[in-house]
Amino acid sequence: MSIKTVLITGTSSGIGLAAAVAAAQSGWRVVATMRDTTKSGPLLAAAEAAGVSVEVRALDVTDPASVTASLADLDRLDALVNNAGAGHLGTLEQERLEDVRAVMEVNFFGVLHVTKAALPMLRASKGRVVTVTSVGGVVGQPFNEAYCAAKFAVEGFMESLAPVAATVGVAVSVVEPGAVASEFVSNVAGRDTVVEQAGPYAPALAAYLARTRDAFAAAQTPQGAAAPIVELLEAEQPAFRVQTSDAARAFTAVKLTDGDGSAVQALTSAWIS
Template identity: 60%
Template sequence: MATDSPETPSARPVVLVTGTSTGIGLATAVSAALAGWHVVATVRRAGSDAELLTAAAVAGVSEYLELRMLDITDPQASAALVDDIASTHGRLDAVVNNAGAGHVGTLELDTLDAVRQVMEVNYFGVLNVTRPAMPHLRASGGSLVTVTSVGGIVGQPFNESYCAAKFAVEGMMESLHPVAAAAGVRVTVVEPGAVATQFVANVGASIDALSTGAANGSEAYREAFDHYLERTRGSFDGAQQPQGVADVIVGILLDDRPPFRVQTSDAATGFVGLKLRDLDGTAVTGATAGWIA
């Protein structure tokens, strides 16, 4: 994979995309390269880049895709990477905060360490990348795109910690939007619904932990949890493909005046709209109660 030398600013606009080993991040990295960007794609673990490298080669964009290692929960590493990208390429035109992790649980059974880890990845990880990126995005008049979730708008059963983190990201970015705009930076949040990625597999450990907790004295949640799992598996059967989300993200990168909030499917728009029209909360809680009954 070719990279520009530190002495030669990139001829293409440069975008940093986090969490690109699979799914939405992978599809976004390849699609952005196809759309004319130089993509700095990050993965967290050594050896987790094979699928991305293959996809880039098949698409014929390997020379425009630069792979870096990054654990977004490390603020020093995040800042160092962002500054090195801007130094190496002479610019940073956009950031796509995509890296994150799912978690299924409930507050009575989750440990505080588990809850804190959800926040570290899904909230502080976004903050760790965004803070050092802002000076470079101000310099380029660039874009900050953050993948949240419909779970950043609508609280969902057995997702208290995950939704809390996504709510926090939405609140941070909604508050940042006018401030960043005054400095010439475009801020957008992208809200997918169910997406056909490894999300369900990745929350398996959380499900096992919850099941163990229920077996160890919290049977009060067992029936509700079983209903939740049945409903969730069904929702992922017809899930949106990652490429559909990536197409939305690349469209935002190419838009000089993108909206602040974008859903990636009609289903996501309908679901988020339920909350945004629900002034007293009864529509949302009435609907989600049906997931576990």
């Protein structure tokens, strides 16, 4: 049999980097993509240390032409891992709507651009789509309104797509990490400005940031979060929804068993009181 090919977005660091290395260790041909390939050093070093190789390509998920180019010369594609994304901190009254749209463009429409382009090849191979969302795609979180909205949208889109894709042999799954020890939080654009300009929201924001620091003190490793992704790539019948840790499972369970929404409101309100 031919070696199976997986394309993974957002592999310059964190979960994407770990997933690319782990998939290669499991025998996959890995097309590891990132917006800026000058940042491929850590990935290539990790692959070399693991005794595997990955193929690095430029791919900006917000640019349809870049998406098309990254797939153009692949002779086959057996799996797609949508991992690229960006965090965002802010609240509605103090947000510019264009910033909210930018969050949606990266975290939601970027996933759609890549998935749409990949589906013809995935139909041919009876492959699968694995999309990294977040526990924030299940439970809305204070000062993460735009980010959670994008992740909610991804979850709803993929949950709706899954039965349709299954009729043509394509499996669709979402992966929900909680806190992961990576550069994701530190890379949130404009974080310092949001804190400086919090105004009447300053006490609530300070409480939220303190809670977040505590959560990330016990964060999961990128390798731990990547392991379920590789399991989904290789499962005979992959689940639709998978959390990456016990903490993520407990957190999302609050919402998934919360018929009237009161449990979630009580939980997240306590973070900022």
